[in-house]
Amino acid sequence: MITLPPLIELRNITYSCPGRTSPLLKEINFSSSKERIGLIGPNGCGKTTLFQIIMGLLTPDKGEVLLQGRIMKDEKDFRLLRRKLGFLFQNSDDQLFSPTVLEDVAFGPLNLGSSPEEAREISVRTLEGLGLKGFEERITHRLSGGEKKLVALATILSMQPDLLLLDEPSNNLDPETRERLIGILKDLDQAHIIISHDLDFLASTCSHLYTIEDQKLIRCKAKQIHSHDHIHPYGDHPHQHGT
Amino acid sequence: MITLPPLIELRNITYSCPGRTSPLLKEINFSSSKERIGLIGPNGCGKTTLFQIIMGLLTPDKGEVLLQGRIMKDEKDFRLLRRKLGFLFQNSDDQLFSPTVLEDVAFGPLNLGSSPEEAREISVRTLEGLGLKGFEERITHRLSGGEKKLVALATILSMQPDLLLLDEPSNNLDPETRERLIGILKDLDQAHIIISHDLDFLASTCSHLYTIEDQKLIRCKAKQIHSHDHIHPYGDHPHQHGT
Amino acid sequence: MIEEPFARGTTFFHRRDARVKLIPALAITLILALSSSFLVTGTGCILTGVLLTLSRPDPGLLLRRICSVNIFTLFLWFTLPLTYGGTKTLPFFFLDLSLDGIRVATLITLKTNGILFCFLALLATSTVASLGHGLEKLGMPRKLTFLLLFSYRQLFVIHQEYLRLQRAARLRGFIPANSLHTYRTYSHLFGMTLVKSWNRAERVHQAMVLRGFNGTLIPLNQPELRREDYLFLATILLISFLLAAIPFFC
Amino acid sequence: MHISEGVLTAPVLIGGAVLTAVGTTVGLKKLDYDRIMTVSLLSATFFVASLIHVPVGPGSVHLLLGGLLGLLLGWGAFPAIVVALLLQAIFFQYGGIVVLGVNSLNIAGPAVLCGLSLSPLLKGSKKQRMTAGFLAGFCSMFLSALLMAGAIFLSDQGFLHAAVILLASHLPIMLIEGLITMFVVGFLARVQPEILSQDTRK
Numbered sequence: 001m002i003t004l005p006p007l008i009e010l011r012n013i014t015y016s017c018p019g020r021t022s023p024l025l026k027e028i029n030f031s032s033s034k035e036r037i038g039l040i041g042p043n044g045c046g047k048t049t050l051f052q053i054i055m056g057l058l059t060p061d062k063g064e065v066l067l068q069g070r071i072m073k074d075e076k077d078f079r080l081l082r083r084k085l086g087f088l089f090q091n092s093d094d095q096l097f098s099p100t101v102l103e104d105v106a107f108g109p110l111n112l113g114s115s116p117e118e119a120r121e122i123s124v125r126t127l128e129g130l131g132l133k134g135f136e137e138r139i140t141h142r143l144s145g146g147e148k149k150l151v152a153l154a155t156i157l158s159m160q161p162d163l164l165l166l167d168e169p170s171n172n173l174d175p176e177t178r179e180r181l182i183g184i185l186k187d188l189d190q191a192h193i194i195i196s197h198d199l200d201f202l203a204s205t206c207s208h209l210y211t212i213e214d215q216k217l218i219r220c221k222a223k224q225i226h227s228h229d230h231i232h233p234y235g236d237h238p239h240q241h242g243t
Numbered sequence: 244m245i246t247l248p249p250l251i252e253l254r255n256i257t258y259s260c261p262g263r264t265s266p267l268l269k270e271i272n273f274s275s276s277k278e279r280i281g282l283i284g285p286n287g288c289g290k291t292t293l294f295q296i297i298m299g300l301l302t303p304d305k306g307e308v309l310l311q312g313r314i315m316k317d318e319k320d321f322r323l324l325r326r327k328l329g330f331l332f333q334n335s336d337d338q339l340f341s342p343t344v345l346e347d348v349a350f351g352p353l354n355l356g357s358s359p360e361e362a363r364e365i366s367v368r369t370l371e372g373l374g375l376k377g378f379e380e381r382i383t384h385r386l387s388g389g390e391k392k393l394v395a396l397a398t399i400l401s402m403q404p405d406l407l408l409l410d411e412p413s414n415n416l417d418p419e420t421r422e423r424l425i426g427i428l429k430d431l432d433q434a435h436i437i438i439s440h441d442l443d444f445l446a447s448t449c450s451h452l453y454t455i456e457d458q459k460l461i462r463c464k465a466k467q468i469h470s471h472d473h474i475h476p477y478g479d480h481p482h483q484h485g486t
Numbered sequence: 487m488i489e490e491p492f493a494r495g496t497t498f499f500h501r502r503d504a505r506v507k508l509i510p511a512l513a514i515t516l517i518l519a520l521s522s523s524f525l526v527t528g529t530g531c532i533l534t535g536v537l538l539t540l541s542r543p544d545p546g547l548l549l550r551r552i553c554s555v556n557i558f559t560l561f562l563w564f565t566l567p568l569t570y571g572g573t574k575t576l577p578f579f580f581l582d583l584s585l586d587g588i589r590v591a592t593l594i595t596l597k598t599n600g601i602l603f604c605f606l607a608l609l610a611t612s613t614v615a616s617l618g619h620g621l622e623k624l625g626m627p628r629k630l631t632f633l634l635l636f637s638y639r640q641l642f643v644i645h646q647e648y649l650r651l652q653r654a655a656r657l658r659g660f661i662p663a664n665s666l667h668t669y670r671t672y673s674h675l676f677g678m679t680l681v682k683s684w685n686r687a688e689r690v691h692q693a694m695v696l697r698g699f700n701g702t703l704i705p706l707n708q709p710e711l712r713r714e715d716y717l718f719l720a721t722i723l724l725i726s727f728l729l730a731a732i733p734f735f736c
Numbered sequence: 737m738h739i740s741e742g743v744l745t746a747p748v749l750i751g752g753a754v755l756t757a758v759g760t761t762v763g764l765k766k767l768d769y770d771r772i773m774t775v776s777l778l779s780a781t782f783f784v785a786s787l788i789h790v791p792v793g794p795g796s797v798h799l800l801l802g803g804l805l806g807l808l809l810g811w812g813a814f815p816a817i818v819v820a821l822l823l824q825a826i827f828f829q830y831g832g833i834v835v836l837g838v839n840s841l842n843i844a845g846p847a848v849l850c851g852l853s854l855s856p857l858l859k860g861s862k863k864q865r866m867t868a869g870f871l872a873g874f875c876s877m878f879l880s881a882l883l884m885a886g887a888i889f890l891s892d893q894g895f896l897h898a899a900v901i902l903l904a905s906h907l908p909i910m911l912i913e914g915l916i917t918m919f920v921v922g923f924l925a926r927v928q929p930e931i932l933s934q935d936t937r938k
């Protein structure tokens with residue numbers, strides 16, 4: 001039996017913020033194929049940075065990003081990677097730029113070479129899947145925060161990625177929308193990695209948790225995720241509930 | 244003994260967003276003199292709107308805002324009110340508009356009639372009080388998120404208000420800055436009303452909590468705020484930890 | 487990212503008040519811009535080059551700046567010798583180059599670079615914030631100063647907003663090309679940035695109103711001029727005067 | 737779209753500076769403090785536009801969008817453009833203080849002219865709006881290039897050919913400016929039509 005290389009792999013990734021001396025992330029190794037992973041950690045520990053490195057938006061000081069066993073070297077390689085991985089930003093306002101919802105959702109498929117008809121069809125179907133039927137002609141800028149988040153998710157899903165990177169998807173969502181998002185994520189075929197401070201949310205959508213501690217990516221103990229309690233994966237570090 | 248009228252009072256405030264049919268806030272009554280209040284509630288329930296009404300930035304459909312027993316009728320009345328109440332915005336980038344920190348902090352006092360020398364002196368003192376000594380000539384847009392928040396607080400404190408309205412002040416702060424802000428708020432003489440989703444933060448800075456439910460402002464039960472535990476002021480509604 | 491890389495530094499030049507840099511910068515620029523003598527522009531170029539060296543700019547950055555400003559000069563070098571005309575010509579392979587054209591191109595190159603050096607040495611060593619205040623002290627209308635300072639403050643926020651949107655487009659497979667789709671996409675990115683700025687203006691205006699703003703802007707006093715400032719001003723003005731006087735001696 | 741220092745002669749420089757001073761004064765007069773924030777932010781946005789490079793043929797050009805600013809601000813575009821160019825001069829040393837007058841006039845003059853004459857069309861049908869957008873972008877760029885070539889030619893007749901080449905080389909840029917301005921106007925009309933119908937232009 002041939003074992004396939006993992007969909008995404010990080011090898012020895014070290015990254016320092018410009019203008020800082022000590023690295024933010026140090027020799028990070030990680031691989032994932034079809035798992036549902038949660039990523040937690042205090043503010044500023046480098047979670048978003050890690051996603052940006054995976055997507056090729058930031059270049060690490062050292063180390064490699066591999067897609068299906070292939071090292072991503074330049075922008076052209078990362079273009080390929082970006083078809084397979086969908087990145088949902090922390091702030092949906094940064095992600096939506098077309099006048100109407102339909103145009104925004106169809107933007108990705110059009111760039112990937114779909115014909116306008118195909119793109120429209122894919123988009124309508126994606127919106128339907130997220131319970132956003134009838135939103136096609138709405139102006140994105142005028143949607144509520146929760147609606148924007150779901151449309152941003154639609155813009156990514158319409159590119160049919162294999163893995164979703166979601167940066168604090170439940171932020172600023174009211175309880176109903178949050179429940180709806182949990183339902184959606186559970187139903188999706190795609191694997192995902194979710195950054196969140198919302199442990200309940202992670203408990204319902206992920207099968208295991210990672211955290212960044214002392215510049216390292218660490219897998220949390222299995223039981224932590226299954227307790228619905230208020231858990232403190234940061235151990236004795238000063239930590240923060242909420243926000 | 245004469246009882247003084249409360250510093251700020253709301254009487255029967257009803258407000259509807261332009262373009263919506265049902266009101267966002269309905270017959271809200273509230274008064275406060277020297278208390279430290281936390282205000283919680285789901286997204287979009289109208290917390291920020293309530294602050295904007297108090298400051299005279301939005302006009303309610305019905306009802307009155309009173310300052311020390313006097314009804315605020317027009318822009319001129321509200322100018323007086325704005326000397327007594329300081330409003331910290333959710334987004335510090337919207338609040339800082341001068342190039343350097345000193346100019347920004349001195350802007351308020353200058354408008355209130357201080358001479359340039361007085362304004363400078365007040366500003367330097369205010370910055371010192373917040374541990375921002377040496378920041379005077381720094382360029383505001385180059386500050387970090389946490390520093391911006393503290394400078395925005397300084398621009399308000401330099402006007403020596405009697406009551407602070409703080410809109411999600413602990414948002415996007417790293418743990419240290421957050422702790423520092425808690426310390427600052429505890430030490431300040433001023434009363435405050437804080438909107439936040441961060442219950443720990445409220446527990447350490449406020450003596451009681453209000454929430455907006457079904458368009459009404461409701462005072463939460465007293466014991467809730469004093470437990471440092473994971474409290475659920477929204478009762479049985481589906482709720483969200485974190486964020 | 488937009489930055490003011492030359493303003494970061496602690497040399498004698500960086501510590502001077504913006505006013506005493508603005509006046510001589512204007513004087514030198516005027517002299518160089520209006521002169522048609524090689525001696526004046528050549529000497530000017532050397533003098534401003536010396537000033538620039540004294541302000542210790544980052545060499546790599548400096549080189550890039552000089553190149554980008556000289557693109558227009560390069561354009562002149564490609565066109566003027568061929569098109570300027572005149573009687574005297576210089577044979578160059580199979581072309582006849584106009585001597586006058588070469589002369590003019592050289593002159594403009596000297597002027598452009600002299601003025602650039604002067605700018606980098608005197609003005610780029612101050613932040614926009616202090617230059618704005620300096621200009622106001624020197625008589626620029628107050629509204630214009632505030633326009634300058636307010637837009638300077640928001641520039642960075644808006645630029646980052648744009649960059650984040652552009653990044654979102656890139657992540658969705660957008661590759662710029664010569665197509666209507668590309669132009670439409672850029673319009674949408676820019677249009678969204680514009681809408682956000684427009685709405686931000688409202689909120690920033692509210693912030694001003696809340697701090698007691700009622701239509702008059704009161705300036706906060708700026709630091710007094712010091713002895714070194716006057717000395718600096720006198721020295722550079724003297725140099726500019728000598729520069730301007732060269733044609734009368736030769 | 738900048739003339740660097742050293743090309744123009746005194747009369748042209750002075751003429752440009754005087755006209756820019758007049759335009760700016762008119763613009764500032766019509767600008768009250770309630771709107772200073774809007775104009776400041778649009779001025780900053782205009783600056784950001786000049787950092788956007790769009791592909792044209794094998795190379796790329798940066799946007800100017802003076803026509804758009806004229807449509808949105810009318811006379812207010814004049815000081816807004818002066819400020820944006822001043823910021824550019826300080827940040828990038830493109831075109832310094834002495835040519836600021838001429839450069840501002842070259843861009844702001846056509847912007848205000850096109851803005852004022854075409855903005856009534858914005859209230860019309862979609863087709864009229866699109867036309868107004870395209871023309872504002874195209875014509876203001878055309879006039880700017882013409883003024884720039886004119887300023888160079890007036891300084892030295894020997895520059896005639898260089899000026900003509902300069903003008904011709906701006907032709908594709910005019911088209912791009914027209915298209916992008918048209919699309920942005922379309923975008924604004926759909927997303928936030930208040931921006932186009934504001935009574936801020938006088």
Ligand SMILES: Nc1ncnc2c1ncn2[C@@H]1O[C@H](COP(=O)(O)OP(=O)(O)OP(=O)(O)O)[C@@H](O)[C@H]1O
Nearest residue numbers: 017018019024041042043044045046047048049050
């Ligand atoms: N462009 C930058 N230049 C310098 N420092 C940066 C830059 N971007 C991020 N940082 C710093 O890098 C650190 C990590 O940022 P990052 O956004 O990855 O944190 P995070 O774990 O996502 O935090 P949060 O939970 O607040 O989103 C922070 O301390 C931040 O200040």
Ligand SMILES: Nc1ncnc2c1ncn2[C@@H]1O[C@H](COP(=O)(O)OP(=O)(O)OP(=O)(O)O)[C@@H](O)[C@H]1O
Nearest residue numbers: 144260261262267285286287288289290291292293
């Ligand atoms: N200018 C406006 N026009 C129309 N609706 C508006 C406007 N401003 C706010 N709203 C709506 O009013 C509601 C209340 O907004 P508000 O900002 O007060 O909520 P909030 O309680 O502060 O929420 P959050 O916790 O997200 O900050 C929201 O549903 C919002 O969409």
Ligand SMILES: [Mg+2]
Nearest residue numbers: 047048090167
């Ligand atoms: Mg993050």
Ligand SMILES: [Mg+2]
Nearest residue numbers: 290291333410
């Ligand atoms: Mg709010």
